[in-house]
Amino acid sequence: MPLDQSIRNVLVIGSGPIVIGQAAEFDYAGTQACRVLKEAGVRVILCNSNPATIMTDPAMADAIYLEPLKLETLERIIRMERPDSLLAGLGGQTGLTLAMQLSEAGILEKYGVRLLGTGAAAISRAEDRKLFKETMLSIGQPVVDSDIAVTEGEALTVAARIGYPVIVRPAFTLGGGGGGTAHDPDELRLIAHTGLEASPIRQILIERSIAGWKEIEFETMRDGAGNAIAVCSMENVDPVGVHTGDSIVVAPTLTLSDREYQMLRSASLSIITALGIVGGCNVQLALDPDSFDYAVIEVNPRVSRSSALASKATGYPIAKITTKIALGYTLDEIKNDITGKTCACFEPALDYVVVKFPKWPFDKFADASRTLGTQMKATGEVMAIAPTFEMALMKAVRGAEIGMDTLNRAPEEAAPVLERLRRVDDHRLFTVFEALKAGVGVEEIHAVTRINRFFLHKIKKLADFERSLAGGLTPEQYDAGKTLGYTDAALLHLSGASALPCEKREAVYRMVDTCAAEFDAETPYFYSTFDRYCESRAFPRSGKPVILVLGSGPIRIGQGIEFDYSSVQCVHTLKALGYEVVIVNNNPETVSTDYDTADRLYFEPLTGEVMAIAPTFEMALMKAVRGAEIGLDTLNRPGDYDGDVRELLAEPDDNR
Numbered sequence: 001m002p003l004d005q006s007i008r009n010v011l012v013i014g015s016g017p018i019v020i021g022q023a024a025e026f027d028y029a030g031t032q033a034c035r036v037l038k039e040a041g042v043r044v045i046l047c048n049s050n051p052a053t054i055m056t057d058p059a060m061a062d063a064i065y066l067e068p069l070k071l072e073t074l075e076r077i078i079r080m081e082r083p084d085s086l087l088a089g090l091g092g093q094t095g096l097t098l099a100m101q102l103s104e105a106g107i108l109e110k111y112g113v114r115l116l117g118t119g120a121a122a123i124s125r126a127e128d129r130k131l132f133k134e135t136m137l138s139i140g141q142p143v144v145d146s147d148i149a150v151t152e153g154e155a156l157t158v159a160a161r162i163g164y165p166v167i168v169r170p171a172f173t174l175g176g177g178g179g180g181t182a183h184d185p186d187e188l189r190l191i192a193h194t195g196l197e198a199s200p201i202r203q204i205l206i207e208r209s210i211a212g213w214k215e216i217e218f219e220t221m222r223d224g225a226g227n228a229i230a231v232c233s234m235e236n237v238d239p240v241g242v243h244t245g246d247s248i249v250v251a252p253t254l255t256l257s258d259r260e261y262q263m264l265r266s267a268s269l270s271i272i273t274a275l276g277i278v279g280g281c282n283v284q285l286a287l288d289p290d291s292f293d294y295a296v297i298e299v300n301p302r303v304s305r306s307s308a309l310a311s312k313a314t315g316y317p318i319a320k321i322t323t324k325i326a327l328g329y330t331l332d333e334i335k336n337d338i339t340g341k342t343c344a345c346f347e348p349a350l351d352y353v354v355v356k357f358p359k360w361p362f363d364k365f366a367d368a369s370r371t372l373g374t375q376m377k378a379t380g381e382v383m384a385i386a387p388t389f390e391m392a393l394m395k396a397v398r399g400a401e402i403g404m405d406t407l408n409r410a411p412e413e414a415a416p417v418l419e420r421l422r423r424v425d426d427h428r429l430f431t432v433f434e435a436l437k438a439g440v441g442v443e444e445i446h447a448v449t450r451i452n453r454f455f456l457h458k459i460k461k462l463a464d465f466e467r468s469l470a471g472g473l474t475p476e477q478y479d480a481g482k483t484l485g486y487t488d489a490a491l492l493h494l495s496g497a498s499a500l501p502c503e504k505r506e507a508v509y510r511m512v513d514t515c516a517a518e519f520d521a522e523t524p525y526f527y528s529t530f531d532r533y534c535e536s537r538a539f540p541r542s543g544k545p546v547i548l549v550l551g552s553g554p555i556r557i558g559q560g561i562e563f564d565y566s567s568v569q570c571v572h573t574l575k576a577l578g579y580e581v582v583i584v585n586n587n588p589e590t591v592s593t594d595y596d597t598a599d600r601l602y603f604e605p606l607t608g609e610v611m612a613i614a615p616t617f618e619m620a621l622m623k624a625v626r627g628a629e630i631g632l633d634t635l636n637r638p639g640d641y642d643g644d645v646r647e648l649l650a651e652p653d654d655n656r
Helices: 025-039 071-081 092-104 107-111 120-127 129-138 152-162 185-198 258-275 305-314 318-326 389-399 417-421 428-437 442-449 453-471 475-484 488-495 562-576 608-618 645-650
Strands: 009-013 043-047 063-065 085-087 146-149 166-170 180-182 204-208 214-222 228-236 249-251 279-287 294-300 353-359 380-386 508-511 525-529 546-550 580-585 600-603
Touching: 009 025, 009 071, 009 092, 025 043, 025 092, 025 305, 025 318, 043 071, 063 071, 071 092, 071 107, 092 107, 092 120, 120 129, 120 258, 129 146, 129 204, 129 258, 129 294, 146 152, 152 166, 152 185, 152 204, 166 185, 180 185, 185 204, 214 258, 214 305, 214 318, 228 258, 228 305, 249 305, 258 279, 258 294, 279 305, 279 318, 305 318, 305 353, 305 380, 353 389, 380 389, 380 525, 380 600, 389 453, 389 475, 417 428, 417 442, 428 442, 428 453, 442 453, 453 475, 453 488, 475 488, 546 562, 562 580
Parallel strands: 009 043, 009 085, 043 063, 525 600, 546 580, 580 600
Antiparallel strands: 146 204, 166 180, 166 204, 214 228, 214 279, 228 249, 249 353, 279 294, 353 380, 508 525
């Protein structure tokens, strides 16, 4: 199907200010949408209240309104600009809720504006807890025993019937806002009151707790003709009970059998078909680890935080494809930019492991509760790519900028390790590692945490390796440590050695290609490993002078999306001046880590070891940022220096 020629003026709703559960990923999605619309010759009208975003840059839209995201504001803009269509699924929960309010108030009908992509009825079926449950039951998809409540009294009645503990899930909310787990009536009264206040339709779902089950996500895509694919499967290391935004997440799923994977994939595609989704959609499911029983948790009928993660993990641009589908294209008509040969109806295949690690704000709020539950607390995240789970996990921890290059973290109190294991908090991974290193068995830790044994054995492999270093560092141990993801400095520190036992082993860079090397990739998107062959070296260069730009890492208190804006503007300016630009960053939510922002992308932690290696593959004569507090600090023109670039990287920056 070609572009729908009736779409000429499109209103795009942004996501507003960064809040917990809604960060840079929606600027990334909105920017992708605006670019696709403009490339299609569509006039773009944008409303967003956040001036720190790339999508509010003058080049992104034909008319930009930095206005409050309120119903009356949007009606005024619609009356003035007269758009024929509204694209709301790229602006997070804020954009989706406003689109529904515009529809229910009759404003869209009054001005002849149609909702592109997923329609209002489908959004209601996905977001309204009662309609969602009814839809799932109508297609034979299992749901957890639950019921709807619109008052605190009704919530108590439902909980008395299904039994405590219960999970409270408000309708039309973001990041689990207003929800929680109640273990008794007193807790339920408090959470139910908060949840009803948080829900724009004053509706909550009271659900039997299935804490301890595996939490699995499928990022899916469906076009207007009914073609549907699973873009990416993801697995939470933490079991059900911890919000997915606060969990360590792995892609692809690593602990599912083929039968389990196909069962959940088929369920996800059936669900989005029954709901009538058009575009990207996130499906969350729970799987009993001891049987084939599963239950549908919820669906996000829009581009989400997980969509950004899946996009960067696979190289499949979910926001871009969603926008093209909204314009009338089908999946088979959309080309895969990375291979240049396949189309968007091909499901990505991964020959590597991706780990997402949350960035929490507890360093700024020392007295805040560190307990993790169904309400998200992380402000951002980092992503790491590697051939194995162990290496990806180590990369992710280093890249999270929490002052750690291994999993060794000193406990903040003297409580026994088994007692601390029972706490579900941001230290849990490090407490698990501490317990394994102390000799606590995998089965005992699994019984306490319900973390899958597969992940515990992988973490135990790291603990066993560190114990083996007590006698010093041999060449064989050095090689083993590098393949597990340890830095040279960490290996020297852990072993007590004063020098490496053999020649330093340098990383090489492999390419993300969406197809597990079935086709040659045309888009240079790299990650480090310790294989023999370096795909980065083999990638053709333009011959232009090369400049390396460092991104700003994870979103945190005091460092938000404005620094990604700076990085991206820097890249665009340098490209316009005739430079070939390389960017290093590890934040999957950002525009700077989109595969087509710079000429080459290295998805790596912003650490000294990476910064000393990556430039040698690029032969860049420049001065890099130390600490990456902004996108680019100081820069020497390529002709200004003819020494070893690593000497520049070791130079202190007196201007910081």
